Amino acid sequence: MTARIIQIALASLFLLASLVNAAEPVMPPPATGPATGLADTAALRATVFGTPPKDMAPLPETVPLAEINIALPWARPVPQVFWFDARLRVWLSAQRRAAPLAVVIAGTGGDGNTPKLAILRGALYRAGYHVLTMPSPTFPGFIVSASSTGVAGDLLQDSRDLYAAMQAIITKLPRRVQITDIDIVGYSLGGANAAVVKSIDATEGKLHIHRAVMINPPVSLFTSLTRLDNLFASSIGAGDAGVESLYRQLYAQLANLYRSSDRVEVDEDFILAAAAVELTTDAELSAAIALSFRIDLVNVFFAGDLYAGTGVVVDPQHPPRVGDSLEETARILRGKPFSEYFSRVFAPYYLKHRPNSTGKSLIADSRLEIIGDALRGDADYYAQTNSDDLILDARELAWLKDTLGSRIAVYDHGGHLGNLGDRAQIADMLDMLAGRWNVTAR
């Protein structure tokens, strides 16, 4: 009986998770069209449903796993409503012998144990790495426990916080975890974070990070997220009214599907089956991607507004307390696009704290170009992406290719992260990390 109650909660989460996990919610199809004209239904489908199990790279039988919770001294005071996020939580899979450490960073909004991280963890552990998986700096748990600003989205600042957190964790690992070398991997926004962390380390030299692999990284955070606003507006509609009508539609579809099935419970299997049946058109797939990103943005927006004291939804004088209802706040926030987060929270905060910055300079700072020289000149940066990745337009893909030269693998299909874990992606990633990747051999 207890099980029923908790299982109900679990299955409920899956209603959400089917949207959140299905699409790694980073970025939208570009307004200017995809890189190669291939961002068709196949790319959207791959983005939403991920790598089919039969195409998955070989995975190990068992992977040991430990959870690490750490309090970081520079963290800002924990607001009451975030009481559960006081400590940063990361996951470690340690080899029994001396081995290189691979640090893996999640994409937008992801915690340190997303399904995609679990795939990478398995593959890396099998290849002989200790694996440390970390949340994205846009994950609320990171914003509260590890961010020095509380305002997420600045590529350099977020990566600095990430770098500091990595140092704190790695220096405190038990002695039995013997580390011979450190490499860093990230997918989506986490890919950009990984590369920037390596470039910071190149200057500071605290960890001596050896190689970095970016998997489906964005080139410009700001433009990609702005495109996502457009995608949301076109596939769901502006504001809360769009969300409500999408909800009503989904509810009716699920209710009818459930009634016509002979199932006894709305569980994980039902949701997966429903997603396969209901998410078919480009509009539906796009809506899933846009909505899952918006759900993450709600958290980032709320935390940023609370920490920066910008007063968009949180009264700086009377912040919500632990028992207060946040329903109304959530309702307002889910209607708000990224552009509003940028103009009303992010920009005001950074313009105040970063002398000589302008709105334009903040946008420029969100580009991977801030480490362009390192990407061009240092042979230890690698990238993997797809020619139909929805988050890149032709110009951005060309920039990546031009900047990384022979150190980028571009696959024909997969959309955004839709081939993460497949045989080619994993084999190439492992070759890159081992320094034996050779584009001409492909």
Added chain:
Amino acid sequence: MRAGRIVGLVAATLCGCASQQMSIRSLPPETPAADNAAAAENVAELAAASVAEIAGEHSQTAPNAAPLVTPADAPSMYTYDPWERVNRFTYRFNARFDEAIFFPVANGYRRLPAAVRARVHNFFGNLTEVDSVINYLLQWRLGHSVRSLGRFVINSSLGIGGLFDVAKDLKLASEPTGLSTTLAKWGMHPGPYLVIPFLGPSTLRDGVGLVADYGAAHVVNVADLYRGNEAWALGTTDVIDQRANISFRYYATGSPFEYETIRFLYVRKRLIEDGGLHWKGARNKADVAAPAGK
């Protein structure tokens, strides 16, 4: 004496864990190869099931089928939660309890061999057939009631006291039901949202159903399991087995809106299970549409 020790343990763990600067907690190992193989198998089954469900959807257009749920029938996005203050407090308590005790104990249990855990799970699953038999009768679904009784008899005998789910192999898969579903079938409104201490999200109706189901099992008292000397240990094992089979983790979302999210999803999930709003009359009533906490 025992109760005192438990209270002490609870208090110590609730207060103590947060003070350390860095803590490492070992978790049961992951099994990616087996998980992926299972997922591959599921894909095939899902594909077949999806085809069947699409076909089922079309049969809805038959003349005597219930009218389709339309987007206008969907309940408001607000959830009726007049006890929100208390519910939020209970949710926080549950989260802390789970983090300090329930989750770690279940993790320890998950280190037992899978075969052992499957036997335990089947054993307790078999006992729930008692409630299913009663409730299918109350729902006037006699075929299902007989089916549950059949499962119970087969698994208790051939399945050695329920350790093996033999009936499943005989194409009699488990379809548990309980009083909360019965009450829904009788047309009872779910009532206010309710977070039950230790157990989690529910509604008033589902909570009543839960207690009554336990009471019924206690009254039937199969093999004196519920009132015998070992009842306490058995009950504990049951609860741990159930927790170990659930991957939910409180505040894994890291989100301050988790309470709202779970409440929203739980209530919609139950509404869909109750037949997607067959109490059409209720949907425009103030108690369904009223903003939560207002």
